[in-house]
Amino acid sequence: MSKPFRGKVALVTGGGSGIGRATALTFAREGAAVVIADADRQGGEETAAIIAERGGQVLFLCVDVTDPASVERMVATTVERFGGLDCAFNNAGIPDGSRSLLTSSQDNWNRVMAVNLEGVWHCLQAELNHMLKAGQGAIVNNSSRSGLVGVPSDAVYGAAKHGVIGLTRAAAVEFASQGVRVNAVCPGLIETELTRARFGDELANLAKMANPLGRMAQPEEVAEAVVWLCSDAASFLVGVALPVDGGSTAR
Numbered sequence: 001m002s003k004p005f006r007g008k009v010a011l012v013t014g015g016g017s018g019i020g021r022a023t024a025l026t027f028a029r030e031g032a033a034v035v036i037a038d039a040d041r042q043g044g045e046e047t048a049a050i051i052a053e054r055g056g057q058v059l060f061l062c063v064d065v066t067d068p069a070s071v072e073r074m075v076a077t078t079v080e081r082f083g084g085l086d087c088a089f090n091n092a093g094i095p096d097g098s099r100s101l102l103t104s105s106q107d108n109w110n111r112v113m114a115v116n117l118e119g120v121w122h123c124l125q126a127e128l129n130h131m132l133k134a135g136q137g138a139i140v141n142n143s144s145r146s147g148l149v150g151v152p153s154d155a156v157y158g159a160a161k162h163g164v165i166g167l168t169r170a171a172a173v174e175f176a177s178q179g180v181r182v183n184a185v186c187p188g189l190i191e192t193e194l195t196r197a198r199f200g201d202e203l204a205n206l207a208k209m210a211n212p213l214g215r216m217a218q219p220e221e222v223a224e225a226v227v228w229l230c231s232d233a234a235s236f237l238v239g240v241a242l243p244v245d246g247g248s249t250a251r
């Protein structure tokens with residue numbers, strides 16, 4: 001069977017867990033050489049080991065997306081090792097540590113903004129600098145359902161994720177004519193470490209009410225959308241914020 005991403009290089013931040021890991025495995029299944037960038041060495045190395053075991057080309061890099069120098073090194077090392085960068089999924093993120101806007105602290109604001117919004121900005125700058133020289137590329141940013149609608153327990157996280165859509169649209173319109181497509185995905189409730197830590201025992205019940213399908217989604221269901229957005233099959237998609245949420249934002 002032909003592999004549409006053979007000869008391409010895909011970078012996934014936060015590839016050591018959850019949606020990022022599932023996306024890294026999907027890019028590899030489709031033939032891409034994959035760079036996994038994560039602040040968590042153990043998780044990142046585990047994802048890399050799975051891809052290597054399956055015969056894929058893979059590199060793990062320990063990266064903190066809040067540090068622009070670390071992000072620049074990530075792109076430089078990717079290009080040095082695999083000869084280019086065709087696709088990037090800016091996915092690394094953390095949950096909101098507060099339950100209400102009223103109780104969210106300055107520390108929580110600083111941390112959530114630094115990882116979930118500034119991190120995407122740093123990644124976009126470094127990736128675009130390379131892709132614009134190459135005259136081609138596809139980038140997907142991970143926003144959230146909380147980037148499209150108001151979620152009471154997610155004020156700061158939601159502000160960051162709305163910001164991710166703003167960055168996505170601005171980058172999309174600025175660079176489309178130079179061959180780089182930028183889009184975003186907006187996942188609903190997905191079963192990962194992040195949601196298990198945030199919602200604990202409430203998670204299963206929340207999932208039943210979260211969307212018209214009445215079920216939890218798995219990270220692979222987001223991964224397929226991301227890889228499709230990066231593929232030539234999505235050649236006319238520019239600046240979209242695609243809900244992957246079982247219909248949650250449709251009602």
Ligand SMILES: NC(=O)c1ccc[n+]([C@@H]2O[C@H](COP(=O)([O-])OP(=O)(O)OC[C@H]3O[C@@H](n4cnc5c(N)ncnc54)[C@H](O)[C@@H]3O)[C@@H](O)[C@H]2O)c1
Nearest residue numbers: 014017018019039040064065092093144187189190192194
């Ligand atoms: N799980 C959901 O329901 C859901 C819904 C909507 C959006 N999202 C978004 O999807 C993305 C991935 O979430 P997940 O659920 O897979 O979470 P996860 O916790 O399973 O994975 C997140 C990964 O990001 C990494 N990371 C965190 N901070 C980092 C940093 N500063 N630099 C580099 N890596 C860092 C973590 O080490 C981890 O491997 C996040 O941006 C999250 O906001 C998740």
